[in-house]
Amino acid sequence: xxxxxxxxxxxxxxxxxxxxxxxxxxxxxxxxxxxxxxxxxxxxxxxxxxxxxxxxxxxxxxxxxxxxxxxxxxxxxxxxxxxxxxxxxxxxxxxxxxxxxxxxxxxxxxxxxxxxxxxxxxxxxxxxxxxxxxxxxxxxxxxxxxxxxxxxxxxxxxxxxxxxxxxxxxxxxxxxxxxxxxxxx
Amino acid sequence: xxxxxxxxxxxxxxxxxxxxxxxxxxxxxxxxxxxxxxxxxxxxxxxxxxxxxxxxxxxxxxxxxxxxxxxxxxxxxxxxxxxxxxxxxxxxxxxxxxxxxxxxxxxxxxxxxxxxxxxxxxxxxxxxxxxxxxxxxxxxxxxxxxxxxxxxxxxxxxxxxxxxxxxxxxxxxxxxxxxxxxxxxxxxxxxxxxxxxxxxxxxxxxxxxxxxxxxxxxxxxxxxxxxxxxxxxxxxxxxxxxxxxxxxxxxxxxxxxxxxxxxxxxxxxxxxxxxxxxxxxxxxxxxxxxxxxxxxxxxxxxxxxxxxxxxxxxxxxxxxxxxxxxxxxxxxxxxxxxxxxxxxxxxxxxxxxxxxxxxxxxxxxxxxxxxxxxxxxxxxxxxxxxxxxxxxxxxxxxxxxxxxxxxxxxxxxxxxxxxxxxxxxxxxxxxxxxxxxxxxxxxxxxxxxxxxxxxxxxxxxxxxxxxxxxxxxxxxxxxxxxxxxxxxxxxxxxxxxxxxxxxxxxxxxxxxxxxxxxxxxxxxxxxxxxxxxxxxxxxxxxxxxxxxxxxxxxxxxxxxxxxxxxxxxxxxxxxxxxxxxxxxxxxxxxxxxxxxxxxxxxxxxxxxxxxxxxxxxxxxxxxxxxxxxxxxxxxxxxxxxxxxxxxxxxxxxxxxxxxxxxxxxxxxxxxxxxxxxxxxxxxxxxxxxxxxxxxxxxxxxxxxxxxxxxxxxxxxxxxxxxxxxxxxxxxxxxxxxxxxxxxxxxxxxxxxxx
Ligand code: HEM
Ligand SMILES: [Cu+2]
Numbered sequence: 021x022x023x024x025x026x027x028x029x030x031x032x033x034x035x036x037x038x039x040x041x042x043x044x045x046x047x048x049x050x051x052x053x054x055x056x057x058x059x060x061x062x063x064x065x066x067x068x069x070x071x072x073x074x075x076x077x078x079x080x081x082x083x084x085x086x087x088x089x090x091x092x093x094x095x096x097x098x099x100x101x102x103x104x105x106x107x108x109x110x111x112x113x114x115x116x117x118x119x120x121x122x123x124x125x126x127x128x129x130x131x132x133x134x135x136x137x138x139x140x141x142x143x144x145x146x147x148x149x150x151x152x153x154x155x156x157x158x159x160x161x162x163x164x165x166x167x168x169x170x171x172x173x174x175x176x177x178x179x180x181x182x183x184x185x186x187x188x189x190x191x192x193x194x195x196x197x198x199x200x201x202x203x204x205x
Numbered sequence: 206x207x208x209x210x211x212x213x214x215x216x217x218x219x220x221x222x223x224x225x226x227x228x229x230x231x232x233x234x235x236x237x238x239x240x241x242x243x244x245x246x247x248x249x250x251x252x253x254x255x256x257x258x259x260x261x262x263x264x265x266x267x268x269x270x271x272x273x274x275x276x277x278x279x280x281x282x283x284x285x286x287x288x289x290x291x292x293x294x295x296x297x298x299x300x301x302x303x304x305x306x307x308x309x310x311x312x313x314x315x316x317x318x319x320x321x322x323x324x325x326x327x328x329x330x331x332x333x334x335x336x337x338x339x340x341x342x343x344x345x346x347x348x349x350x351x352x353x354x355x356x357x358x359x360x361x362x363x364x365x366x367x368x369x370x371x372x373x374x375x376x377x378x379x380x381x382x383x384x385x386x387x388x389x390x391x392x393x394x395x396x397x398x399x400x401x402x403x404x405x406x407x408x409x410x411x412x413x414x415x416x417x418x419x420x421x422x423x424x425x426x427x428x429x430x431x432x433x434x435x436x437x438x439x440x441x442x443x444x445x446x447x448x449x450x451x452x453x454x455x456x457x458x459x460x461x462x463x464x465x466x467x468x469x470x471x472x473x474x475x476x477x478x479x480x481x482x483x484x485x486x487x488x489x490x491x492x493x494x495x496x497x498x499x500x501x502x503x504x505x506x507x508x509x510x511x512x513x514x515x516x517x518x519x520x521x522x523x524x525x526x527x528x529x530x531x532x533x534x535x536x537x538x539x540x541x542x543x544x545x546x547x548x549x550x551x552x553x554x555x556x557x558x559x560x561x562x563x564x565x566x567x568x569x570x571x572x573x574x575x576x577x578x579x580x581x582x583x584x585x586x587x588x589x590x591x592x593x594x595x596x597x598x599x600x601x602x603x604x605x606x607x608x609x610x611x612x613x614x615x616x617x618x619x620x621x622x623x624x625x626x627x628x629x630x631x632x633x634x635x636x637x638x639x640x641x642x643x644x645x646x647x648x649x650x651x652x653x654x655x656x657x658x659x660x661x662x663x664x665x666x667x668x669x670x671x672x673x674x675x676x677x678x679x680x681x682x683x684x685x686x687x688x689x690x691x692x693x694x695x696x697x698x699x700x701x702x703x704x705x706x707x708x709x710x711x712x713x714x715x716x717x718x719x720x721x722x723x724x725x726x727x728x729x730x731x732x733x734x735x736x737x738x739x740x741x742x743x744x745x746x747x748x749x750x751x752x753x754x755x756x757x758x759x760x761x762x763x764x765x766x767x768x769x770x771x772x773x774x775x776x777x778x779x780x781x782x783x784x785x786x787x788x789x790x791x792x793x794x795x796x797x798x799x800x801x802x803x804x805x806x807x808x809x810x811x812x813x814x815x816x817x818x819x820x821x822x823x824x825x826x827x828x829x830x831x832x833x834x835x836x837x838x839x840x841x842x843x844x845x846x847x848x849x850x851x852x853x854x855x856x857x858x859x860x861x862x863x864x865x866x867x868x869x870x871x872x873x874x875x876x877x878x879x880x881x882x883x884x885x886x887x888x889x890x891x892x893x894x895x896x897x898x899x900x901x902x903x904x905x906x907x908x909x910x911x912x913x914x915x916x917x918x919x920x921x922x923x924x925x926x927x928x929x930x931x932x933x934x935x936x937x938x939x940x941x942x943x944x945x946x947x948x949x950x951x952x953x954x955x956x957x958x959x
Contacts, residue, residue, distance in 0.1 A: 044687070
């Protein structure tokens with residue numbers, strides 16, 4: 021079938037089942053494989069890339085302004101653990117200070133996070149007499165999946181592309197055969 | 206992962222690939238033949254480029270403005286689509302370890318807003334801009350310049366609403382280069398809001414993110430743009446019609462655009478005011494919606510008084526396209542044209558009366574809730590009328606399964622699923638249970654995906670020859686539409702199932718037992734994504750390399766006398782520009798005749814006889830239903846004695862309407878058997894297969910027994926289950942038998958056609 025026929029010929033009236041399966045079935049399975057491969061490959065690929073790029077494992081903390089903190093310190097509320105900035109580990113303090121500077125009041129804790137559980141519940145950190153409510157806003161856990169997922173995903177995508185390309189490849193094959201048959205012996 | 210950079214890169218990659226396809230296809234454009242312009246030349250010198258830019262930014266031609274709208278809407282759709290894919294990627298794993306929870310929240314917010322405000326309405330406005338004037342024989346829109354302004358307000362409003370993402374990227378770059386001044390702080394603090402598209406108060410007041418203000422301004426601006434467009438459509442349709450086109454000759458698509466514009470006129474200004482009040486609350490310490498002094502629920506009332514009509518603003522143009530395109534591929538006129546028009550107008554009015562069904566769980570007065578439930582169920586009727594008319598138009602038509610037709614038929618299917626799940630949601634007890642679950646997400650995506658983009662795709666294929674003067678690759682189109690349908694059913698069907706299993710929505714983290722479902726849904730979503738890319742490829746490639754049209758009658762519409770105005774205009778243009786001779790088919794037949802099996806039957810043409818026969822038919826159906834239901838009750842009674850049917854399922858039926866007790870449930874069951882199912886039978890009796898009416902009745906009963914079996918199932922297993930199914934079938938056969946025989950007898954006595 022040449023390019024033009026695909027645009028103008030009436031569809032599928034004289035097509036045999038075999039050719040319908042070829043023109044629609046094979047690409048369909050192919051696309052399905054690509055979609056499955058994309059899902060698997062993304063997961064697998066990301067699992068490999070994340071630790072290389074330092075994308076996970078560092079929880080994000082958020083520091084509330086003193087005004088916002090007020091609602092956590094009133095008597096009726098829950099009692100929160102209190103820390104002075106000096107009591108925090110180096111990594112925690114660094115993150116706390118960075119969050120204070122950041123316009124969005126968030127920062128990642130990049131090294132040991134000893135008070136993790138307390139931070140998850142929420143703590144009050146006091147510096148220079150003002151208490152600020154601090155809590156973990158995102159834990160950024162690392163994704164762990166079977167390492168096979170990535171290669172399998174890639175294979176599925178490749179196979180799928182092959183499936184999608186089946187009709188034109190098959191057409192090429194037929195054309196070549198025809199030409200070979202016509203050449204004088 | 207860094208969402209902003211990744212999202213912009215994926216989006217950028219998609220756009221670049223588009224350009225690449227465009228460029229390659231131009232190089233491989235088909236060879237010229239004779240006088241027909243076949244390769245499109247573009248000069249890339251600076252002067253022409255400047256000319257082109259000036260031309261496209263200042264044009265007031267309705268067709269060019271239409272194309273601008275369509276391009277803008279497609280751009281937004283791709284952006285929102287990338288976000289959908291990103292959400293689905295996150296949901297591959299039960300914990301939030303690909304994007305953070307915050308990112309997920311931002312994603313569903315911006316996905317919803319982009320799709321609803323910047324994709325659907327602009328694309329439909331584009332289609333309408335292009336085709337409404339052609340369909341009503343007008344030269345242009347009534348106010349061409351206003352039209353252009355209406356469009357050019359959209360890009361800035363998109364930028365305002367979605368500026369958080371580019372701002373984040375800029376901020377990250379500034380940080381990379383060590384810039385830390387005020388400029389950095391400005392870009393760094395703007396980030397995509399995480400509020401959900403409904404912007405519920407008080408969260409939206411408390412959120413410190415300054416981007417929320419820009420979002421509100423952007424929404425306001427887009428509301429102004431939409432209202433301007435709507436006014437223009439109304440005036441154009443009312444005053445610019447050609448002399449020969451009276452109201453009774455308006456196309457169904459034009460009717461739908463008119464109704465939509467009417468709804469917009471009342472809905473969007475309301476959104477505007479509510480948004481302004483929210484802005485004041487956020488920045489100037491007013492207390493409209495704050496818990497102290499104002500009322501957060503007030504926001505919900507105002508929002509949904511806009512929001513529910515909005516649902517129909519985006520649905521009605523799609524329904525119009527369906528009613529317009531479907532008949533062309535069945536060779537029959539749209540069945541019951543007037544009824545479709547009335548149902549459209551009815552939806553337009555009713556859509557303002559149901560807003561509180563979105564608020565059943567906010568603790569508003571139970572009495573008020575019940576009335577809103579009633580109206581919400583009532584609004585299903587006009588939609589059902591549309592579906593019946595579409596199905597009847599297909600019935601025994603001369604169907605051509607091209608890509609637009611595949612999309613039409615599957616759209617009807619998805620709309621039915623979406624509609625039925627919606628009716629369930631409108632019943633208060635069900636809503637209270639399923640309100641915040643994936644059931645809702647599945648329900649509205651069935652409609653919002655299943656009819657809106659489907660019909661846009663169908664229209665893009667149907668009118669492609671007019672838009673570009675070329676044909677698209679039909680094989681690829683057929684493949685693409687099948688893939689799209691398959692992917693959508695998989696994705697959103699799975700969402701409904703997850704909802705039935707009570708998985709809450711809007712959470713990035715979910716219980717691990719849902720992981721298999723979520724993965725299936727994600728694979729389905731990727732299939733949708735791939736099919737959209739195929740569509741893009743086809744559109745762009747064919748623009749340069751498609752077969753040039755050689756006749757204006759691409760779809761053989763003349764054969765069934767459905768060669769409508771826009772095609773006539775196209776024919777004239779082809780002749781005048783390229784000397785393409787108009788064609789005339791050898792045989793024609795009208796698309797509407799009284800000959801069975803040919804055109805659309807004309808039974809519903811005139812209202813007069815209808816008024817006489819309809820009550821009789823209804824009465825006959827009611828009596829038939831009574832006989833049938835009584836017979837059925839006997840069988841069910843036997844089954845109860847055998848212990849395979851549980852009477853308590855009747856009381857569950859009663860609970861659906863807020864009452865209790867087996868007897869109330871039974872009365873409801875009786876009422877349903879005498880009205881809904883019997884009337885449906887009366888309407889369809891002519892069209893159902895089977896000659897003696899009894900066979901028809903049995904076939905009909907068999908079909909509806911499936912629904913019954915599902916609804917009244919009370920946990921039977923093993924042999925009991927088998928017995929239950931068998932008895933349900935038998936009971937329905939009795940029902941069908943009683944209904945059909947009685948109905949047949951009565952209607953022949955009163956000499957009315959069923
Ligand atoms: C490829 C097709 C699509 C996919 C895979 C998809 C996926 C999703 C997902 C995963 C959600 C979030 C559900 C949650 O967590 O509650 C969502 C929400 C939503 N989607 Fe889509 N969507 C698609 C197409 C569309 C289209 C075409 C529209 C509109 C025309 C749309 C409008 C919405 C809206 C309004 C929401 C609600 C946002 C909110 O909860 O605030 N989607 N979609
Ligand atoms: Cu609603």
